[in-house]
Amino acid sequence: MLAGIKHYTSVTFEYLKLSILTVFEYPANMIGWLISNPLQFIVGFATIQFVVKEFGDIAGWNYGQLAFLYGLAIISHALSMIFFVQGWFMGYAVLEGDFDRYMLRPMNVLYQFCFTQFNLIGITDLIPGICVFVYGCVQVDFVFNLRNVLALLAILVGATFIRGGVYIAIGSSSFWTKSIVDFGGYTQEFFDKTTMYPLSMYPESVQFLLTYIIPIGWVSFYPAADLMGMSGDVFMPGAAPLVSMAAGALVFAVAAVIFYAGLKRYESAGN
Amino acid sequence: MNIRKNVTAYFYVYKIRIQKSLAYHYDVYGNILMQCIIMFAAAFFWRALYAGETMVQGVEAEQMYIYTVVSTAMSVFFMNDVEQRVMRSVEKGTIAVEMLKPINLYGIFFFEDLGKLTALFCQNLIPILLIGSLFIAVPKPASGLAFLLFLVSLVMAYLIHWLLAACFSMWAFVTINMSPLLQVKKHLIRLLSGSIIPLWFFPDWLASVLNCLPFVYIYQLPLDIYIGKEEMSNILPRLGIQAIWVVVLFVLFSVLQKNALKKVMIQGG
Numbered sequence: 265m266l267a268g269i270k271h272y273t274s275v276t277f278e279y280l281k282l283s284i285l286t287v288f289e290y291p292a293n294m295i296g297w298l299i300s301n302p303l304q305f306i307v308g309f310a311t312i313q314f315v316v317k318e319f320g321d322i323a324g325w326n327y328g329q330l331a332f333l334y335g336l337a338i339i340s341h342a343l344s345m346i347f348f349v350q351g352w353f354m355g356y357a358v359l360e361g362d363f364d365r366y367m368l369r370p371m372n373v374l375y376q377f378c379f380t381q382f383n384l385i386g387i388t389d390l391i392p393g394i395c396v397f398v399y400g401c402v403q404v405d406f407v408f409n410l411r412n413v414l415a416l417l418a419i420l421v422g423a424t425f426i427r428g429g430v431y432i433a434i435g436s437s438s439f440w441t442k443s444i445v446d447f448g449g450y451t452q453e454f455f456d457k458t459t460m461y462p463l464s465m466y467p468e469s470v471q472f473l474l475t476y477i478i479p480i481g482w483v484s485f486y487p488a489a490d491l492m493g494m495s496g497d498v499f500m501p502g503a504a505p506l507v508s509m510a511a512g513a514l515v516f517a518v519a520a521v522i523f524y525a526g527l528k529r530y531e532s533a534g535n
Numbered sequence: 536m537n538i539r540k541n542v543t544a545y546f547y548v549y550k551i552r553i554q555k556s557l558a559y560h561y562d563v564y565g566n567i568l569m570q571c572i573i574m575f576a577a578a579f580f581w582r583a584l585y586a587g588e589t590m591v592q593g594v595e596a597e598q599m600y601i602y603t604v605v606s607t608a609m610s611v612f613f614m615n616d617v618e619q620r621v622m623r624s625v626e627k628g629t630i631a632v633e634m635l636k637p638i639n640l641y642g643i644f645f646f647e648d649l650g651k652l653t654a655l656f657c658q659n660l661i662p663i664l665l666i667g668s669l670f671i672a673v674p675k676p677a678s679g680l681a682f683l684l685f686l687v688s689l690v691m692a693y694l695i696h697w698l699l700a701a702c703f704s705m706w707a708f709v710t711i712n713m714s715p716l717l718q719v720k721k722h723l724i725r726l727l728s729g730s731i732i733p734l735w736f737f738p739d740w741l742a743s744v745l746n747c748l749p750f751v752y753i754y755q756l757p758l759d760i761y762i763g764k765e766e767m768s769n770i771l772p773r774l775g776i777q778a779i780w781v782v783v784l785f786v787l788f789s790v791l792q793k794n795a796l797k798k799v800m801i802q803g804g
Contacts, residue, residue: 297715301718304719311736314732314737314738317736318592319591453572
């Protein structure tokens with residue numbers, strides 16, 4: 265068991281090294297995204313400010329609280345881009361027979377699919393995320409004590425696994441449809457709309473769905489509310505980080521089950 | 536004689552592109568889904584904001600819902616392929632063959648995009664309007680005249696957007712990977728053209744800067760006319776400026792085209 269973990273860790277580091285080398289091979293690419301991604305989120309957030317200034321708040325959330333929520337959402341988006349973006353492109357892997365390689369190697373297939381390439385371009389999303397989040401922290405007087413930092417880490421781990429699980433579950437549909445559908449656009453749009461704005465602005469049916477069925481509410485909305493002491497009647501004060509972690513583990517486990525069920529139907533590229 | 540031959544050729548390109556769109560309908564459901572997410576999220580966003588307010592900046596909640604539905608439907612007009620098309624052709628080197636054809640290269644791309652638009656009109660625009668009318672608001676124009684002027688403005692908006700895209704696509708001749716650049720342009724247009732958040736909420740200094748750029752003539756002006764936000768006496772001068780932008784961008788496009796096609800870098804072959 266221990267030897268297994270050691271083996272997987274060393275392989276992960278080797279692949280991480282390779283990913284870093286790839287970035288340095290094509291620096292222009294990275295620089296392009298370094299401009300484009302921060303711009304998208306920061307301009308997006310600035311335009312929300314114009315509206316909030318006019319109206320005062322959105323569903324009871326003022327501008328500082330919104331910045332906190334928006335920043336937290338972008339940071340977990342960035343992390344999910346680094347580790348799990350492959351889920352968006354699973355259709356290509358299925359149709360082009362990439363899984364042949366993974367299945368022949370003596371390692372877990374899902375592990376290989378997720379961690380044999382790191383999308384370091386995701387780091388360019390971290391920058392606007394941290395900027396907006398720090399701005400929000402200052403606005404709401406968020407205290408960085410040990411308890412809060414641990415809670416934040418737990419939330420980010422949970423949120424990243426919730427997102428990653430959803431990407432992989434959706435991507436696994438390619439095993440059945442056998443078609444290349446680029447899920448990235450829809451998935452990002454959906455997550456953006458549900459994690460960057462207070463969930464409470466949506467109808468109760470949507471809130472219920474995103475709290476209990478597809479627990480996207482635990483990516484940023486409930487944890488942010490909890491950290492700012494705004495917990496409502498959905499969870500106990502202070503419990504949100506733990507629920508996020510649990511939701512992340514659960515979503516990812518369900519995604520793994522779907523993934524392996526799909527993999528049974530995998531029939532290579534046939535050439 | 537020559538003109539007639541060209542017209543037949545362009546019409547053929549147009550027809551083929553419609554047929555291609557009708558054959559690959561996987562994208563269609565995806566697009567409808569995506570636009571519905573955007574439309575519903577925006578509608579709930581405004582609903583949450585307007586809770587307890589009747590009129591903000593001279594606009595009622597109902598008008599904002601119409602704004603949202605029409606803006607989403609309009610986005611169908613701005614799903615051009617010209618940039619991707621040029622990028623792919625340069626990457627693969629097929630641009631060389633396409634340049635040999637006896638009709639204008641960008642003429643082909645324009646008619647391809649028109650063909651795609653025609654297909655999307657039925658596949659995308661009508662479903663979005665139906666869904667929007669059922670669940671958000673029936674998009675009634677402010678008046679019959681407003682609707683007519685909206686159509687005029689929409690045609691010019693289409694041309695502005697297409698010409699901007701065509702000018703941008705020429706980057707592909709000099710740089711290989713322009714995806715990030717296209718993303719920047721896409722997001723700037725989305726955020727600064729009034730497609731989601733209307734310009735009247737922007738700070739005055741920013742609004743006046745944006746009024747000097749072509750972006751606001753893509754979404755904001757047609758939408759203002761549609762919901763009746765602007766007085767008739769203000770609309771005509773703004774339509775005039777929109778027309779000037781069409782001409783300016785066309786001239787820019789023609790100049791760029793002449794230079795860019797000389798510099799095409801063909802890969803492989």
